[in-house]
Amino acid sequence: MPFISLIQRQSDYTNFASDVPIVIDNGASYFRIGWAGETDPRVIFRNIVLRPRHKGTGETVTVVGDHNTTLLKYFDMSRAGPRSAFEDDVVCQFEIMEYVLDFGFDRLGADQSEIDHPVLITECACNPLQSRSKMAELLFESYGVPSVAFGVDAAFSYKYNQRLGICDNNGLAVCSGFNTSRVIPFIGGEPVYEACCRTNVGGYHITDYMKELLSLKFPQHVSKLTWEKVEDLKMEHSYIAPDYASEVQIFKQGGKEAEEKTRCWQLPWTPLPVDEPPSEEEISRKAALKERQTQRMRELADAKRVSKINELENGIKGLEFLLQQLRNFEEKDIPAFLKETGYTSRQEVESSLIKNTQSLRKLKGEQIEVEEKPDSLLAERFSLINVPDETLTPEQIKEKRKQSSLKSAAEGRQRAKQKRVEEELERERKIKLEEQRRLENPQRYLEEMHAKYKEIMEKVEQRKRLKTNGTQTNGNNNNGTGAIGRGERLNAAQRERMRLLTTAAFDRGKGEDTFGIKDEDWHLYKLMSKDNDDEDDYKPDEDEAELARISSRLREIDPLFLAMSSEPGSSVAEAPRSRPLTEEDFQITFGVERFRCPEILFNPNFIGIDQAGLDEMVGVAIRRLPSKGRELEESITNSILLTGGSCLLPGMSQRLEAGIRMIRPCGTPIQIFRASDPILDAWRGAAAYATAMQFPYQTFSRMDYYEKGEDALRRYQLRYNI
Template identity: 30%
Template sequence: MLPTPSSPAASSSASSSSSTHRPRLYIPPTTTYPLPPPPIAPSFSQPRPTSCPIIIDNGSSQLRAGWGDDSSPRFIRDQLVSKYKDRKLNKTVLLYGREAEMDASSKGHSKTVWDGDVLTGAEAMEHALDYTFMNLGITASSVEHPILVSERLATPLHSRALMSELLFEAYNAKSVAYGVDSLFSFSRTGKQDGLVIGMGNSSTSIVPVVGGRGLMTSARRLAWGGTQANELMLKLVQLKYPSFPTKVTAPQATFMVREACYFAEDYQSEIISFADPSRMAAKDVLVQFPFVVPVSDDKSEEELARMAEKRKEGGRRLAEMQQKQRLEKLIKQETDMASFREIKDAKLTDKKVAYQARLENAGFESEADLDAAIKKIEESMKRARKKDLGEDAPPEEEPLFPLILVPDAELNEEEIKEKKKQKLFKAGYDARMRLKAEKLAEKARMDELEKKEEEERVNDLEAWCAKQREDHEATIHRISERRRRKAALGDRKSAAAQSRMKSIANLAADGPAPKKRRKGGDDDGFGKTDDDWAIYREIGNGNESEEEEDDQTLLKTLESRLLNHDPTFSLTQTFLARSQQQNSLLTAFLRGDDGSASEPRFDPESLEQSYQLHLNVERSRVPEVWFQPSIAGLDSAGVGEIVEHVFRERKNEERRRMQEGIFVTGGSASLPGIVARLTATLRPVLPFQSSFNVSSPSEPRLDAWRGMAEWSRTQEFGKALITKKEYEEFGAEYVKEHRWGNYRTG
């Protein structure tokens, strides 16, 4: 089953984290998210008079429709249409709203009515209108009710013409009027002057209102809205959790933006405060994704004891098998040793030719090979017996090389071969002895340095501590740079990776080497100097692990000395403490854990926690783009700058009246903190000590529809309607001007 907020599995799975008071958001299963709001009531049994207008708030995200004498829309549907043929039922299926994404087939054929916030899909819009009129109880071949439709700021004439053609041609509408959604929302305030900020789904519009009319020539538009904010949230989450076990979808990102994001009153201070892990954890919101709880096969104590005994029995059998193999190997070695000694003793009785034939039959080329085999078996048998008795291996004895000093003239062919082998053995033995001597000399040198350093510490403690601190910082810098370079090499676009590729390209610039070079032929001489091998070290980084180990050892030694002898050096200055401070910030960023005992630790084995996202910085960063579009790479002024520019264009008296009616509406205006943030942004840019008022409706998503419904009850609505006769006479692009429409020119 899938744990959801209402399921028992969710309650049980969340019990392990019940000690925390962090806010939680539960992502519903993708097959049911988001749940489409049902129609308020069927309208088939409630016929309305033909004078009652139909109100359609035709947004790019959702369509809200209802009757003009209602206080709320009859239904709300997402602007998605899916039309496809079901092969199982052999029928054409038409779905509208979020139901268009209920399965893979419908989702694959779904499309939106809009391209951004411009109406382009006439066929899809026709399906949406079919659904609208059907749910309003209109079954006749023509729509006798007047229709009021909302549109975006500066709607292209072609988009409005498509809508008019649909309404008048396909539905035989009686009359239609258009208006800007954000202005209809402002009309509910009752003010004659103000500034409307419409935070729509695909864009944000800023429209000044003077004398109860929207001034379209002074209006401005920001190409950032709810859709772009949702996409930014999706990208931030994907970058933050690249190995998340399930795919985060666009509807889920929309859910996170609506439920978790807020406008910070002072964004810079907010971000700086997140340097404290506890502050970041305090702002953290946990997002729990649905997951399938595995069925646990609980075993009884008797079964567990039986399985443990079975494992012990298997271990005993394995030990016996290994003991048997060692015994068989020892018996074989003893048998081989007896046969080899028999061949060795035969040298005293056999002739030289017969003895050589005996050696060759046994697989030896000479008597020296036989002696080496005998010696090897003896050493192996000795080690095996000592291992069984638990004794340590004997120290290496100095070998004898009797033939090295004998001239070749005094040796036969077999002895010369043996002399070459002894030279190789002696070279290896000498190398081991030199290494041992170098280690002893190095130990003596280090002892001497420690003694000298001890004298320096006793004679001048302050200078000694300063030198140790310098070495400590230099070592930390080397370790940090090495780790930074290692991380940079993982990014093929980084400067380090590019430099590495240039080195490889320079090495391969002359083409591949020939398969076979003649002796003394085309040799480029590469590798004869240390600089050549430095290139290989730069490419392969072969010594980094050894250097890292040496630096870590030196770092521990330096920190131990400073902690013991420097009173100003504390544990918080150690490399581990510094790393933990940085790691605690990363942990708070990724897991919402500030390190306090009251918070549950992240458990990699927990299935529930592996399906959790933590939103902290993203909660204020995503909405901040409205005020700082450069955060998302948008080359545009923010809302605060646009509002300042619009105010500067108006006269002082007009601006003073407009400042008292700054109104924020639209779906994204429902995010918390928008009024406080806009107030803090405008206070420094408006005239000193000038009064202004920023307000927002209680339900920004429905306020435009309610404003349209209220305006449709006025006489002005009747004058703004375009009749079917006027449509046929003047064309689909014909419009009538009114206060809240797109048509004011002054």
């Protein structure tokens, strides 16, 4: 299975003798491998594995640690999330661990079939026997390693800094790693594992907590807040507050100090292009182009008009010739002659001639005077209307009925047309008067429009309330349950009709039915059928149309006007107008998040973990020491070493010292030192330890593994003072 990686393979593997140990710092975050005696590891990569498939061939490829992102576009990453072999700093997934070791030995330049060098590998404090035995089985069975040594990474870091003179023989190692944080006491240079303390909070939880907070704060930029980017933001901007409560108050009150402590991450943003005014040449070019287009359209319109004129002239000549022929026929023979022409009578031909003549004059631009048709022309068109039916034949009677219908329709269209013209003139007159009033006194006009809008709005809402709930003025109709009776949903006219019906039914039930004998009884039907609505003057359609017109008018003249919906109790009807995105919309600011996220190292309950913080862990580790004594405890607190990636956060030493002073007796000497390199000191300490003459005696050989089995690892423990 091929690897995809950016790490170059080492080429000097054969230059090292077989007795030179290979040193591995197997951390939950990074895997470091190199040679004993060197100052830096040869290969460093993230301790994760991906197994994507090729989109074309379906081949599975192993991606370990840092990879070439340009090649991953050819692979399906939807089902290949990053996987780690660790669960809370304990190796549990050894099939993943095998991929990591394969890749590490391959990048170091070794032949994976057999590793003929001793291996020193780090593990967590108090590592379970199951994990250690599986790791030994993997190294002995799969790689043929001659011997293995297991050591604690925090202990190697402490011993390395002890050689540099930073910490003493007695002290504490506070290691805040990727998944966990541990406190290990040292007495006489050896770790006291029965007194060590661990909490399941580390750098991973800080990053994950910050990613969650920023995603909630900026949901529109979730895709930009990748885990790797948030990790960089954490290491660049996070710090540990000396006093968390006081720091929160600073940001709660705001001010200059809070503004100075706020950081901003600017996302890629391209400003909208600014429309520059066109130059004179561009304006002239567009004007010339527009003029050419206008000329072309004008020429097309002229050609079309000329064609239409020719068509109408030919049609008029044909109609005139047809009328001349009709003069030679009698009236009764005209329908038979016009049967093939599509006309039915002489009047229809004359009407078509007049219509075509008017259209021709209109196209030629001549003045056309629209006059009402004279009575003589109407009499000729509808000649049979006034003729008695006795003097007409059956065909003429049918024609008479047809002419009557046509005349009624024509008169109706004429009346409707006249009404529309009058309404349009009246509307234009009102608009001119309204505009004139606005120009005379704009402020008064605006107040009147607002008052009118309010009045009509209340009227519409009142109408809808009455339609839904009734007037609620008739207290006798209340059903006693708080509900509204049917009578309360009726208007005054409907309630009156209901009263009349009830009265008539009541009188009928008294005895003999004598209803209808008197003429006054039949008057009751008239009252019941008559729609005496007390709100006849209310016209919902007209009021709603007027409300819409006033709203539109107010939006034009009043920029502060917000039209309200006609529904009772509703808010603004218009949706908020969108604005163009600016540079501030692509900024991620974080202030409280800078110190709130690292605070979980001292208060894990922030993320729902009910465990002790780093300062409490120091007190727990000191209380667990098998040998008690004030001098011993003071010597331990006088040499506290901070190691691990999370110890790089600013303010860690001050905050830890303040927390320890609160739980230790007054006057206890407390000195906290940070490792020379909190990340690489564990590997450097292990590399220096592997060069000692006594190191071969601290290893667990393959022969011992085959002879004694995994139970021998239970009694195996590395001694650091050699």
